[in-house]
Amino acid sequence: MGRYDDLMSLSLRKGFLIPSAEIYGGFAGFYDYGHNGARLKRKWEDLWIRYFLGLGDNYHLIDTSTVLPYRALKASGHVDLFTDLLVYCSKCKEPHRADQLIEAATGTSGEGMDAAQVRAAIVENNIGCRRCGGPLGEPVPFNIMFPLAVGPQGEDQGFLRPETAQGAYLSFKREFELLRKRLPLGLAMVGKAYRNEISPRQGTYRMREFHQAELQIFFDPETFEDNLDTGEVEDDTLRITWAKDREEIRDESVKALLQGGDIPAFYLYHLAMVQRFYTDVLRVPAESFRLYELTEAERAFYNEIHYDVQIDMESLGGFREVGGVHYRTSYDLTRHQEHSKEKMQVFHQGKRFVPHVLELSFGVDRNVWAILDLDYDIGEKAVLRLAPQLAPFACAVFPLVNKDGLPDMARRVYRDLREWTDAVYDDSGSVGRRYARMDEIGTPYCVTVDYESLENRDVTVRDRDSTDQVRVSVEELRPVLTQLLEGTTAFDSLRVGD
Amino acid sequence: MGRYDDLMSLSLRKGFLIPSAEIYGGFAGFYDYGHNGARLKRKWEDLWIRYFLGLGDNYHLIDTSTVLPYRALKASGHVDLFTDLLVYCSKCKEPHRADQLIEAATGTSGEGMDAAQVRAAIVENNIGCRRCGGPLGEPVPFNIMFPLAVGPQGEDQGFLRPETAQGAYLSFKREFELLRKRLPLGLAMVGKAYRNEISPRQGTYRMREFHQAELQIFFDPETFEDNLDTGEVEDDTLRITWAKDREEIRDESVKALLQGGDIPAFYLYHLAMVQRFYTDVLRVPAESFRLYELTEAERAFYNEIHYDVQIDMESLGGFREVGGVHYRTSYDLTRHQEHSKEKMQVFHQGKRFVPHVLELSFGVDRNVWAILDLDYDIGEKAVLRLAPQLAPFACAVFPLVNKDGLPDMARRVYRDLREWTDAVYDDSGSVGRRYARMDEIGTPYCVTVDYESLENRDVTVRDRDSTDQVRVSVEELRPVLTQLLEGTTAFDSLRVGD
Numbered sequence: 001m002g003r004y005d006d007l008m009s010l011s012l013r014k015g016f017l018i019p020s021a022e023i024y025g026g027f028a029g030f031y032d033y034g035h036n037g038a039r040l041k042r043k044w045e046d047l048w049i050r051y052f053l054g055l056g057d058n059y060h061l062i063d064t065s066t067v068l069p070y071r072a073l074k075a076s077g078h079v080d081l082f083t084d085l086l087v088y089c090s091k092c093k094e095p096h097r098a099d100q101l102i103e104a105a106t107g108t109s110g111e112g113m114d115a116a117q118v119r120a121a122i123v124e125n126n127i128g129c130r131r132c133g134g135p136l137g138e139p140v141p142f143n144i145m146f147p148l149a150v151g152p153q154g155e156d157q158g159f160l161r162p163e164t165a166q167g168a169y170l171s172f173k174r175e176f177e178l179l180r181k182r183l184p185l186g187l188a189m190v191g192k193a194y195r196n197e198i199s200p201r202q203g204t205y206r207m208r209e210f211h212q213a214e215l216q217i218f219f220d221p222e223t224f225e226d227n228l229d230t231g232e233v234e235d236d237t238l239r240i241t242w243a244k245d246r247e248e249i250r251d252e253s254v255k256a257l258l259q260g261g262d263i264p265a266f267y268l269y270h271l272a273m274v275q276r277f278y279t280d281v282l283r284v285p286a287e288s289f290r291l292y293e294l295t296e297a298e299r300a301f302y303n304e305i306h307y308d309v310q311i312d313m314e315s316l317g318g319f320r321e322v323g324g325v326h327y328r329t330s331y332d333l334t335r336h337q338e339h340s341k342e343k344m345q346v347f348h349q350g351k352r353f354v355p356h357v358l359e360l361s362f363g364v365d366r367n368v369w370a371i372l373d374l375d376y377d378i379g380e381k382a383v384l385r386l387a388p389q390l391a392p393f394a395c396a397v398f399p400l401v402n403k404d405g406l407p408d409m410a411r412r413v414y415r416d417l418r419e420w421t422d423a424v425y426d427d428s429g430s431v432g433r434r435y436a437r438m439d440e441i442g443t444p445y446c447v448t449v450d451y452e453s454l455e456n457r458d459v460t461v462r463d464r465d466s467t468d469q470v471r472v473s474v475e476e477l478r479p480v481l482t483q484l485l486e487g488t489t490a491f492d493s494l495r496v497g498d
Numbered sequence: 499m500g501r502y503d504d505l506m507s508l509s510l511r512k513g514f515l516i517p518s519a520e521i522y523g524g525f526a527g528f529y530d531y532g533h534n535g536a537r538l539k540r541k542w543e544d545l546w547i548r549y550f551l552g553l554g555d556n557y558h559l560i561d562t563s564t565v566l567p568y569r570a571l572k573a574s575g576h577v578d579l580f581t582d583l584l585v586y587c588s589k590c591k592e593p594h595r596a597d598q599l600i601e602a603a604t605g606t607s608g609e610g611m612d613a614a615q616v617r618a619a620i621v622e623n624n625i626g627c628r629r630c631g632g633p634l635g636e637p638v639p640f641n642i643m644f645p646l647a648v649g650p651q652g653e654d655q656g657f658l659r660p661e662t663a664q665g666a667y668l669s670f671k672r673e674f675e676l677l678r679k680r681l682p683l684g685l686a687m688v689g690k691a692y693r694n695e696i697s698p699r700q701g702t703y704r705m706r707e708f709h710q711a712e713l714q715i716f717f718d719p720e721t722f723e724d725n726l727d728t729g730e731v732e733d734d735t736l737r738i739t740w741a742k743d744r745e746e747i748r749d750e751s752v753k754a755l756l757q758g759g760d761i762p763a764f765y766l767y768h769l770a771m772v773q774r775f776y777t778d779v780l781r782v783p784a785e786s787f788r789l790y791e792l793t794e795a796e797r798a799f800y801n802e803i804h805y806d807v808q809i810d811m812e813s814l815g816g817f818r819e820v821g822g823v824h825y826r827t828s829y830d831l832t833r834h835q836e837h838s839k840e841k842m843q844v845f846h847q848g849k850r851f852v853p854h855v856l857e858l859s860f861g862v863d864r865n866v867w868a869i870l871d872l873d874y875d876i877g878e879k880a881v882l883r884l885a886p887q888l889a890p891f892a893c894a895v896f897p898l899v900n901k902d903g904l905p906d907m908a909r910r911v912y913r914d915l916r917e918w919t920d921a922v923y924d925d926s927g928s929v930g931r932r933y934a935r936m937d938e939i940g941t942p943y944c945v946t947v948d949y950e951s952l953e954n955r956d957v958t959v960r961d962r963d964s965t966d967q968v969r970v971s972v973e974e975l976r977p978v979l980t981q982l983l984e985g986t987t988a989f990d991s992l993r994v995g996d
Binding site: 012013014015018020021022023024027028029030031032033034035037038039041042054057060061062063064065066067068069071072075086095142146147148149150151152153156158160167170171173174175178179180187192194196198208209336339340342418420425428486 | 512644
């Protein structure tokens, strides 16, 4: 069984990710988060929100509607340009996504090809229908937004949003005014987006309904750097794959890159901050992380600079995109200014201009999948080595046995913990079995109430990763667990004082 | 200006609720949460999740897709029955929702009327088109779900879910098995639902895209009560409006109701727990809360018992529904069992049966609106008296003046606070003006760094509601604020030790 199947099995057995409407045979492109997955996802989002709002004093969370009117998506370019090329079989009528068809037949990606190039590649490589072998028709553009007829006669045409970003652009004018006309202004959003993917595949990697976490930073390109403490990231080393050498990942000093001057300092600063989120907050090993430069041909025309954020996932065969850092210039606001006739131009520090946008964009589902891939350790026993703050449950409480007053005390401990953190109670099976159950869903700390506990009012705390144990008094349990979960105390250091 | 307008003005000025796609003239039925609203909403959800998952050891959060396949909604009855009656004008073709048409013309609600009754009411009251006065056509059913064509040729028909509940029913079988076949099992969800309302209105009260927080409890009706500590709520007094006397709200003792035996004990227990969520967690004044019994004619046919949860909102003219407690029996699982051919019957404690469902259902947007209505106090000055745990920001940090090293110290205090809570930094305008700004978004505590702070390493903490101030050392700031926010220490008691 390969790594992908191992993860799918974990997902299904432990309630992380489950095909939607499973009892009706599923629904291609849609997944549900089960009882552990929903918690893991919400915790990832909480960490993301806290970290990225922390990048600036004027950075805010908003939550805009997932349905947008036609005019807004016409303005953004999605109505005309958010298309994939589709090739139908002339015989069996099966639709194929052109780039996937070409990749499957030739081994090289067909991404970014236009209709003429696709047609040429089909002829040149003599590609036929993947289903029946029949001849293929002309490539036709297919808009992958989901249209929605709103109102009793469908009189208000809308679409499910294809990205959360547009909500922030539509909100910019009002939020800028409400937030006292200061730049940089950050508008962050965590929410669903929808794309009618022609062939959804690979679990949660390409879904029709998915979750994004995006921060749009609106700024004055002439002064943005003055607001950033680039000195703070000078000593960081970025792991970059340059477009000119796709085979390598290089460790690049931020200081040297700043001096080199090829990449704007504001952009480097944010690449460093994104990398820190992965290495410091999510605890992704540096070797599993890279920033991947896109060429002008690969990136969207409105992106002046674009690096993908990639994580090495064994289940998906290597480094795959989980996010991106996009310098979108003033493209978006200018388009909405033209189409809405509302002024997006601001008057700021004596200048009149349309703010530029730096977008830090992340696919939540892809990130959750990547975390499972990186952290699921199947050695002698299966342990999900999640960062404690990501674990579905921060701790579990067990009575050693179900008698002699141990359950009563364990319940009290459990209830106290649940007042301030996510705790789970488990009294079924041997303690060893309960540990194993908690290890596989990543619970970092297990608290056991035993006979000694009744006398000394203390409990055993077991560390998931070392399996070491330490006794902690009931009174000290909250402060000790708080420090362990926040990472301000190491489990090792507790043993010294034991 | 009426209360509704006051709240809308607050919403727009402070970024709570804002019409979607405002720069394109808005989009009827869709609202965005701005920079304060998004935080308030997320905090409401966090409190809801913590409280309702806390009602049972086997209660879990899940997060299922918002798009559901046709078959699932055919099974649930929504494809055939989730309709409103629509009446078109024969002259100008304007569509009208039948019940609203009748209410507008006669002053009494047309809700629940069938087509024949609507037709009769139109004739009897000589009702014409509200737009042009023309004659009205026959009432026709209009399904208010949004259909979605999924796949390149729309081959997989789906709908945006009209309620989160279905996701839990579709997940029941797998989750029951994963969670070791125990009952009661609770599956909670917080997320979006969609209804193509014919005439969306009253701000966020009836939207086309809205948020629900629902807990579905699956149980064995013969043993559910054994799992509940009904003794714990015996001394509670429920505020109920009985169907037989709609003019009154009665204070009913739970103990007496339990003895009376007309309402099952498990149902009473949950009514009490829902009321406690409002009075104890959200701090809604008892007199603004009631449980509203629905008659058999008013409730959905599959609901055996149904009480609305209502809050008195001046902005909407009185008590309005913000949630409901629905005893749905085994209706939902039985329907899905029939249509999917998957067994929903369980074998539990020696018996074979299809579990029953108790649904605790809440409209998040309506609740957020109700909280704003209840807490927005426009006296001499405008103060939003939110429960501290609901406030967009737990605290604000100000330097008294922007010189002499005060900003440096204030920034350090701010950064430390932001490590563990939601803090905002404000150095603009007079301190009085900053207090006023924080009062209006409900920030419960303001921390000011003044000249004394530099010498004594302490700060001023100001309480929003009393406007009292107390000095707290920088070291004590986190524990003191934690206790204030959790409600374990009263602000008053701090002054004694001052």
